[in-house]
Amino acid sequence: MASSGVAPPSISNPKLPSAAAASAASRESRRTTSSSERGLAAPPALHPQLRPRSLRARASASGDGGEEGGASAEARTKSEFETPNRNVSSGEGYVGLFVRMLGLDNDSLDREQAIITLWKYSQGGKSCIDGIMQYSGCINLVISLLKSDSCATCEAAAGLLRTVSSVNLYRDILSDSGAIEEISSLLCRSPLTSEVKEQSLCTLWNLSIDEKLRVKLVNNEFLPVLVKFLDDEDIKVKEAAGGILANLSLSPCCHSLLVENGVIQKLADILKRNVEDSKVLRKEAKTTLLELAKDVYYRISIMEEGLIRVPIIGASAYKSFRSPSHSWPSLPDGTELQRSSRPSRYGATELLLGLNVREKNSSLEEAKMNAIVGRSQQQFLARIGAIELEDVSKSTTTPSLNQQYTILPWVDGVARLVLILGLEDVSAITRAASAIADASINEHMRNAFKEAGAIKPLVQLLGHDNESLQEAAANALERLCVSHEICQTIELEGVLSPLATILKNANTSKKLLEKAVGILFQIFDLGKDMKRKNGNQVINGSSGKLYATSNSKQNGILKTVDGISLSEVAERKNIIDSSIISLLINMLRTSPPTWQVKAASILEYIAASESHATMISASDIEAGLDDVLQQASSGGTEDNIDDQFELDPVRAEEIGLAIAAAARLLTKLLNLEQFRNKIDSARFILLLRNILKSDIPLHSKNWVAACLVKLESLAHSEIKLEKPVDMEVTIYETIPRLLEQMEKSFSLDNREAAAIELNRVVSRGGVECTRAVANAGGIFSLVKLLEEGTGEALEATLAVLYNLGMDSENHSAMIAAGAVPLLKRIVRSEGPYWTRALNLLRCLPT
Structure with missing residues (x-):
């Protein structure tokens, strides 16, 4: 079943104007009929002086122009235009006369009079429209008038099509007759009067109600013009354009074209205007954006324009809102602003001060001021019961309410969502928490929620007995944790304790467990901790001082050397026990x-503590590491490269990240003698070697190579290896990394440094390293550097290419890369390295 759209406002239904009045008025203004109007039931006789020119010509040709001759001519004319159906009323015959006057063989002025009269007549209701539509070919004649040079004719033709399109039965007829294409072509013309644009757009508005007709409206030529009408000076034109866009947005197939033509930016500007605009236009803009927001990517684009999707929870849900009487604007941390008078018990004083906080507190940060303004507005609306004025309270028990949303500017939207977090309705709070997670797309929005006071209630909701609410709160906190500063704030609010409770609960759902681990991962993220260390670096698994005992006092707060307070360190230690470690290993x-x-x-992270490292070593950690590392390895022998899995790029990236994390963990645990004595070092060396030959990304292989070198150095006395580990690391990690740097780096200095290092590697490694360079496609990068490199880098590049030139299989690739003309240029220049270039040139078949 086709989804129904929104119809434009209905036209008033005046009675049929007399034909004489219509004819005379159209001659005078060509736009409107006389103000005298009569009904259709008994249409008046046409006066000889007010009849269309073609009828007057016939009358004068048949007599002397007297009364008798005129009546006779009129009778003959009526007989000629009489419809075949003798049972129709005289009014229907009268309509037929004007339909005939639309013919292409009639004078343009008569056609204009006829279309204006029929347009006014069609406004009498469905019966009048049915009377017009009974004449076959009438619509085709009307559509042909859209090409007229007369604005009055175009307006009347479009107006008649508008009234006809308001009837469901006739929309397909209009579409099959080419009305959409002709109106679209008309609207692309310039200039047009506001009346023509309004009638034309309203016709398309009616047609866009039908889902199958929307595809015809969306084309690359008309859609940009339609979007431009949103900037028109006439409000009716803007409303009609917005109505069409709202109906088009009901079809998901149109969304991509709407977004590509800048609809989001235009409609967002309409909703963000402070001036009072057309309510119809704002409603249409909101409808369109809400439909587009159903797609997660378009929702992000909408939020980037400063709007937030906020759930509609029903006016009754806000009745539980309670705020202290005589409250005063304050910061999210509880700091009150300076009082100068007694506040109002209804919150009016708070609202006024909140709205003027920018003038009175210029020293505050912009984010804090916006938080106060938004909170003041939303709490005032809640106090007076003005939130969600639309009557949704009656439908609070229906499932449809749970799918309803509205669009608000981000200042109001953030404050509204935080306000909902403090209500009693569990369903409303759950939806608000989910909306906060969706809106936390960048640092600006995350900081806005923090300043608005969302962190504390979200942390408290982790201890709620409703699991759906817990999941929504955990999801929001995980998204907010992406920010380093907000992650610290969340930890200070005491999030670790409820997280530990969730992780230790055997009945915790899989989704909630994932979110809880995600928050813990963000808090324990070593990358965030490195920011606290003022530049101190952690290198490939070396043990950090996350639990250091030395401390310093800064700004009155006792901190460790890593920038973590002693209370934070103590709490982090206390929440970790054997049950959580077992859970993580099972994951x-x-x-x-x-x-x-x-x-x-x-x-x-927790392995940095000796007690926790011992606890991890005593568990089944080696089995967990083995399972992770085997994802990129076939488990065959180290020489069996053909057995490696072929991974698609997305899968390879995911597995590569997991393997890199496992390699870092393994490197950290190798510091513990108890763990080294427990594991099968030979098996892990075999696994890591095979991973170096796999398709995982190069940045993941860096960690694998570091772990492999450390593992081999600790176990070399116990394990006899057929091939040295450092050679495999060189071939599968070092050489690909250097070639990638030469190919992708934008800095010439970086590319030259990579070439110098590559020359050292190849000179030490011999034939195997040379083959690795050729197999990795390094010849083209080296030849390119011949043209740009200088000094030591040029000498190193020539040396590597000379080693490659010793193998005749590389000659064709070197010639294809353009090495010959570059070498000849170096030789002719007789620079410092021209002899090296000459020797290489002699090796090539030139």
Whole structure:
């Protein structure tokens, strides 16, 4: 069933104007009929002086122009235009006369009079429209008038099509007759009067109600013109354009074209205007954006324009809102603003001060001022019961209310969502928390929620007995945790304790468990901790001082050397026990790669503590690491490269991140002698070697190579290796990394440094390294550097290419890369390295 759209406002239904009045008025203004109007039931006789020119010509030709001759001519004319159906009323015959006058063989002025009269007549209601539509070919004649040079004719033709399109039965007829294409072509013409644009757009508005006709409206030529009408000076034109867009947005197939033509930006500007605009236009803009917001990517684009999708929860839900009487504007941390008078018990004083906070407190940050303004407005609306004025309270029990949303500017939207978090309705709070998670798309929005006071209630909701609400709150906190500063604020609000409770509960759902681990991963993220260390770096798994005992006092707060307060360190230690460690290890063994990354990173963090590292070593950690590392390895022998899995790029990236996290954890645990004595070092060396040969991304292989070198250095006395580990690291990690740097780096200095390092590697590694360079496609990058490089980098590049030139299989690639003309240029220049270039040139078949 076709989805129904929104119809334009209905036209008033005046009675049929007399034909004489219509004829005379159209000659005078060509736009409107006389103010005298009569009904259709008994249409008056046409006066000889007011009849259309073609009828007067016939009358004068048949007599002397007297009364008798005129009556006779009129009778003959009526007989000629009489319809075949003798049972029709005289009014229907009268309509037929004007339909005939639309013919292409009639004078343009008569056609204009006829279309204006029929347009006014069609406004009498469905019966009048039916009377017009009974004449076959009438619509085709009307559509042909859209090409007229007369604005009055175009307006009347479009107006008649508008009234006809208001009847469901006739929309397909209009579409099949080409009305959409002709109106679209008309609207692309310039200039047009506001009346023509209004009638034309309203016709398309009616037609866009039908879902199958919307596809015809969306084309690359008309849609940009339609969007431009949103900037028209006439409000009716803007409303009609907005109505069409609102109906088009009801079809998901139209969304991409609407977004590509800048609809989001235009409609967002309409909703963000402070001046009072047309309510119809604002409603249409909101409808369109809400439909587009159903797609997560378009929702992000809408939020980037400064709007937020806020759930409609019903006016009754706000009745539970309670705020202290005589309250005063304050900051989210509880700091009150300076009082100068007694506040109002209804919150009016708070509202006024909140609205003027920018003038009175210029020293406050912009985010804090916006938080006060938004909170003052939303709390005042809640106090007086003005939130969600639309009557949704009657439908609070219907499922449809749970799907309703509105669009608000971000200042009001953030404050509204935080206000809902303090209500009693569990369903409303759950939807608000989910909306906060959706809106936390960038640092600006995350900071806005923090300043508005969303962190504390979200942390408290983690301890709620409703699991759906817990999941929504955890999802919001995980999205907010992306910000380093907000992550610290969340931890200071005491989030670790409820997280530990969730993780230790055996009945916790899988989704909530994932979100809880995600928050813990963000808090224990070593990358965020490095920001606290004022530039101190952690290198490839080396143990950090996350639990250091030395401290310093800064700004009155006792901190560790890593920038973490002693209370934070103590709480982090206390929440970790054997049950949580077992849970994380089980996630390594049974969960998808995204979960494995988080579990391995948390274990890597807590392994910095000797007690926790011992606890991890005593568990089944080696099995968990083995399962993660085997994802990119076939488990065959180290020489069996053909057995490696072929991974698609997305899968390879996910697995690569998990393996890198596992490699960092393994490197950290190798510091513990108890763990080294427990694991099968030979098996892990075999796994890591195979991973170096796999298709995982190069940045993940960096961690694998570092772990492999450390593992081999600790176990070399116990394990006899057929091939040295450092050679495999060079071939599968070092050389690809250097070639990638030469190919992708924008800095010439970086590319030259990579070439110098590559020359050192190749000179030490011999034939195997040379083959690795050729197999990785390094010849083209080296030849390119011949043209740009200088000094030591040029010498190193020539040296590597000379080693490659010793193998005749590389000659064709070197010639194809354009090495010959570049070498000849170096030789002719007789620079410092021209002899090296000459020797290489002699090796090539030139």
